Amino acid sequence: MxxxxxxxxxxxxxxxxKTFRDNDGLWEGHDVMEVASPQGWKKNPSNVLQFYNLRRKQLLEVKxxxxxxxxxxxxxxxxxxxxxxxxxxxxxxxxxxxxxxxxGELLKARSEHNDNLVYPWEKDINLGDKAKDGNQLRPDIVWFGEAxxxxxxxxxxxxxxxxxxxxxxxxxxxxxxxxxxxxxxxxxxxxxxxxxxxxxxxxxxxxxxxxxxxxxxxxxxxxxxxx
Missing domain, CATH: 3.40.50.1220 (TPP-binding domain)
Incomplete structure (x- = not known):
């Protein structure tokens, strides 16, 4: 069966x-589109990385x-x-x-321009952290508007x-x-x-x-x- x-x-x-589902589209006080969309990433990648770095640290503590x-x-x-x-x-x-x-998975990172270049990742992702193709690493998360x-x-x-x-x-x-x-x-x-x-x-x-x-x-x- x-x-x-x-x-x-x-x-x-x-x-x-925490979930944003029941809270007017806010996730941990953030507008979801600011931290979970390609537009938000393009506008302020540092803010996006910081948001997911905090989520990643939280994940390591929960059961x-x-x-x-x-x-x-x-x-x-x-x-x-x-x-x-x-x-x-x-x-x-x-x-x-x-x-x-x-x-996607919070404990993985990938190239911002190649979703096949994925790496296990438990620490912070910082600006300047690069994939093998030389592009910035981003969270391996499917954001709103992405396939x-x-x-x-x-x-x-x-x-x-x-x-x-x-x-x-x-x-x-x-x-x-x-x-x-x-x-x-x-x-x-x-x-x-x-x-x-x-x-x-x-x-x-x-x-x-x-x-x-x-x-x-x-x-x-x-x-x-x-x-």
Whole structure:
């Protein structure tokens, strides 16, 4: 049995990573377009680097929560593919394998002109830090207005799923929000979000709860039902 999981900011928020979703487009007090767009990078790369350097330091201090660990338990029993909109590594810290990062990874840096030149990166990125092609390094993050290179791979994962679990995402950021539309018509879909903007239907089960509370319970249900 194949299980596709889509996770968003809500699953990481319970580990202490802040989200801009519920705060008028502000992320840690910054206009999102100033720190998460090609225009913001071109206008003030130093500001962008400082923003992500602080996020990177924060990431090294936070830990996975019960939702992350529940998915690890699920992955030990079934073919589970996790597609995340998050740029943190909390799924990996919890022991999750097969994690596809749609929007890039905070612990990686890349050439500003070649997205194939990617490097593991846990320290600060500073102006003057160069990739092998001689260009400035930037965060390996997919910013607003940029293509999402792994969306086709994610689409394939969802098109083959028997069960879909959506955790902590408002389903408002495309193309990620459209992934559940590729699930087979008979797939069971579980959606976990404190403020869901969809209604339950025959195959769509909606849980208006936080990730760390609902995910372990739903994972246990899936395991007991399909053991």
């Amino acid at each position: 194949k299980i596709a999981v889509l996770t968003g900011a809500g699953i990481s928020a319970e580990s202490g990573i 996975p929560n019960a939702a992350h660990f529940a998915l690890t338990e699920l992955q030990a029993r079934f073919d589970v593919q996790i597609v995340t909109q998050n740029v943190d590594n909390l799924h990996e810290k919890a022991g999750n394998k097969n994690v596809l990062h749609l929007h 999402v290179p792994k969306i086709e791979e994610a689409t394939k994962i969802f098109s083959e799923a028997n069960i879909v679990i959506v955790i902590g995402t408002s389903l408002q950021v495309y193309p990620a929000a459209g992934l559940i539309d590729f699930a087979p018509v008979d797939a069971e879909i579980y959606l976990i979000d404190p403020n869901p903007n969809v209604e339950a239907s025959k195959n769509l089960h909606v849980f208006a709860e936080k990730a760390a509370k609902a995910t372990p319970r739903i994972v246990k249900k899936i395991i007991s039902t399909h053991a």
